[in-house]
Amino acid sequence: xxxxxxxxxxxxxxxxxxxxxxxxxxxxxxxxxxxxxxxxxxxxxxxxxxxxxxxxxxxxxxxxxxxxxxxxxxxxxxxxxxxxxxxxxxxxxxxxxxxxxxxxxxxxxxxxxxxxxxxxxxxxxxxxxxxxxxxxxxxxxxxxxxxxxxxxxxxxxxxxxxxxxxxxxxxxxxxxxxxxxxxxxxxxxxxxxxxxxxxxxxxxxxxxxxxxxxxxxxxxxxxxxxxxxxxxxxxxxxxxxxxxxxxxxxxxxxxxxxxxxxxxxxxxxxxxxxxxxxxxxxxxxxxxxxxxxxxxxxxxxxxxxxxxxxxxxxxxxxxxxxxxxxxxxxxxxxxxxxxxxxxxxxxxxxxxxxxxxxxxxxxxxxxxxxxxxxxxxxxxxxxxxxxxxxxxxxxxxxxxxxxxxxxxxxxxxxxxxxxxxxxxxxxxxxxxxxxxxxxxxxxxxxxxxxxxxxxxxxxxxxxxxxxxxxxxxxxxxxxxxxxxxxxxxxxxxxxxxxxxxxxxxxxxxxxxxxxxxxxxxxxxxxxxxxxxxxxxxxxxxxxxxxxxxxxxxxxxxxxxxxxxxxxxxxxxxxxxxxxxxxxxxxxxxxxxxxxxxxxxxxxxxxxxxx
Numbered sequence: 001x002x003x004x005x006x007x008x009x010x011x012x013x014x015x016x017x018x019x020x021x022x023x024x025x026x027x028x029x030x031x032x033x034x035x036x037x038x039x040x041x042x043x044x045x046x047x048x049x050x051x052x053x054x055x056x057x058x059x060x061x062x063x064x065x066x067x068x069x070x071x072x073x074x075x076x077x078x079x080x081x082x083x084x085x086x087x088x089x090x091x092x093x094x095x096x097x098x099x100x101x102x103x104x105x106x107x108x109x110x111x112x113x114x115x116x117x118x119x120x121x122x123x124x125x126x127x128x129x130x131x132x133x134x135x136x137x138x139x140x141x142x143x144x145x146x147x148x149x150x151x152x153x154x155x156x157x158x159x160x161x162x163x164x165x166x167x168x169x170x171x172x173x174x175x176x177x178x179x180x181x182x183x184x185x186x187x188x189x190x191x192x193x194x195x196x197x198x199x200x201x202x203x204x205x206x207x208x209x210x211x212x213x214x215x216x217x218x219x220x221x222x223x224x225x226x227x228x229x230x231x232x233x234x235x236x237x238x239x240x241x242x243x244x245x246x247x248x249x250x251x252x253x254x255x256x257x258x259x260x261x262x263x264x265x266x267x268x269x270x271x272x273x274x275x276x277x278x279x280x281x282x283x284x285x286x287x288x289x290x291x292x293x294x295x296x297x298x299x300x301x302x303x304x305x306x307x308x309x310x311x312x313x314x315x316x317x318x319x320x321x322x323x324x325x326x327x328x329x330x331x332x333x334x335x336x337x338x339x340x341x342x343x344x345x346x347x348x349x350x351x352x353x354x355x356x357x358x359x360x361x362x363x364x365x366x367x368x369x370x371x372x373x374x375x376x377x378x379x380x381x382x383x384x385x386x387x388x389x390x391x392x393x394x395x396x397x398x399x400x401x402x403x404x405x406x407x408x409x410x411x412x413x414x415x416x417x418x419x420x421x422x423x424x425x426x427x428x429x430x431x432x433x434x435x436x437x438x439x440x441x442x443x444x445x446x447x448x449x450x451x452x453x454x455x456x457x458x459x460x461x462x463x464x465x466x467x468x469x470x471x472x473x474x475x476x477x478x479x480x481x482x483x484x485x486x487x488x489x490x491x492x493x494x495x496x497x498x499x500x501x502x503x504x505x506x507x508x509x510x511x512x513x514x515x516x517x518x519x520x521x522x523x524x525x526x527x528x529x530x531x532x533x534x535x536x537x538x539x540x541x542x543x544x545x546x547x548x549x550x551x552x553x554x555x556x557x558x559x560x561x562x563x564x565x566x567x568x569x570x571x572x573x574x575x576x577x578x579x580x581x582x583x584x585x586x587x588x589x590x591x592x593x594x595x596x597x598x599x600x601x602x603x604x605x606x607x608x609x610x
């Protein structure tokens with residue numbers, strides 16, 4: 001919790017036009033409050049009397065500082081950059097191990113005037129003043145020289161104050177420089193924090209001047225990290241090309257060294273053919289051509305052959321330690337709303353984020369390359385084709401390419417780095433059609449149609465296959481128990497075992513390779529029942545019922561648990577959230593509810609912005 005709090009303070013500080021940090025010892029209590037007296041014993045005979053004045057030290061140092069300013073009883077003069085600062089040896093030695101050693105063991109102990117080489121005079125003045133007053137003002141202008149001087153003089157509390165200040169100032173435009181400074185001065189905590197910040201803000205960092213000034217070794221160290229957060233590997237390739245092109249004459253020879261750390265096999269085949277293969281820099285480098293051939297070979301492999309094809313470039317990046325939040329988008333409360341809120345799992349609280357551009361319910365939600373796509377839905381008057389994209393790092397929405405068909409109560413899932421929109425209702429009829437969005441070409445294209453029209457359909461992905469679960473067929477006006485499975489390799493749907501119950505508006509989630517169908521309704525009856533499908537056995541089984549009846553709820557998996565968010569019980573929209581633990585086969589309610597009841601809302605798990 002403490003580390004998170006510091007992260008939040010760091011981001012707050014970035015928004016301030018000017019920042020400074022005041023390091024100050026805790027104020028002493030008043031003499032009356034702090035004085036301690038041991039009074040007479042009960043028999044009236046006073047054997048002892050102990051008196052303690054905790055304000056004594058403060059008063060003494062105030063007097064010593066006044067004497068220093070008036071140059072009374074001073075026995076040493078420190079010189080830095082021809083600036084002289086008088087002080088008392090005993091006071092300096094009591095606070096600084098550096099001065100203690102100097103005045104006890106070295107030849108300076110016999111000198112009245114001591115020159116300190118490589119120390120900034122203003123920083124030395126601030127440090128001497130801190131020794132007497134326990135206060136130092138850290139600013140953007142003095143932090144580097146102050147930290148250097150504090151390191152030399154072994155004033156660890158001043159050094160820590162400088163590190164805290166630099167940590168609060170981290171920004172994509174300066175984090176590389178702060179990281180280098182922390183490394184130079186051995187500030188390990190600041191170094192670790194700066195490196196994590198760079199990895200988490202990589203996309204913004206590579207747009208700055210600091211990145212273009214890095215050496216090839218520094219670029220290699222940065223892009224080889226498994227913890228790097230990038231929406232696609234294509235972005236790593238682009239930043240490498242941009243770095244080389246910044247100084248072609250001296251940097252072209254380093255290209256293969258850098259491309260070794262770009263994970264070409266993880267890029268889309270279209271991008272490899274249209275962009276990477278056509279890049280002039282790579283055509284002139286044989287080693288880079290080998291990396292490209294490796295990538296194409298990887299894309300030709302199928303199934304187990306692809307899994308066993310292991311190189312450093314086929315390993316997906318795996319950012320660690322990033323806190324997650326549950327995002328709930330739009331919904332019906334009771335009309336379509338724009339509101340978006342987040343649930344912080346660690347803090348167990350909800351908070352509002354940027355609203356959607358327009359009112360929206362009955363949309364499908366997908367997370368692709370770190371961004372959240374709200375697909376289709378109902379705006380209160382029309383079923384829509386539009387797709388809005390939420391960037392949590394900026395807390396803002398933008399518009400994406402619209403679908404070909406209007407779809408509300410559709411199913412949306414991510415499969416093979418593409419978004420699939422399945423079924424839904426276009427305002428007049430239920431749909432059996434489906435379409436796919438490829439971010440590489442930013443275009444929606446139709447895929448094979450299902451055998452059955454399905455609105456209010458739930459979807460989930462298991463083992464590279466997409467399942468469309470239940471729904472409402474519209475034509476015969478029946479809630480469905482049937483389930484279809486889509487295989488992208490042959491662009492075909494096939495039927496699997498029906499559910500135990502008919503379910504329209506069921507929430508669908510995937511947990512440890514098992515597909516869960518949660519709640520829903522069959523005509524007027526809203527269900528609290530839940531069933532689970534094991535694809536390897538092609539069998540559905542009942543699991544423990546929820547606490548409440550729910551339909552049109554959002555369902556998402558996180559840390560081995562299944563979260564069911566909102567929905568309605570047939571009478572009112574729900575703000576509560578239930579959590580299923582498959583190990584104990586139990587449902588529990590979270591202690592905190594959403595700010596409003598929502599049904600038909602989209603849900604997603606995203607990284608918490610730093």
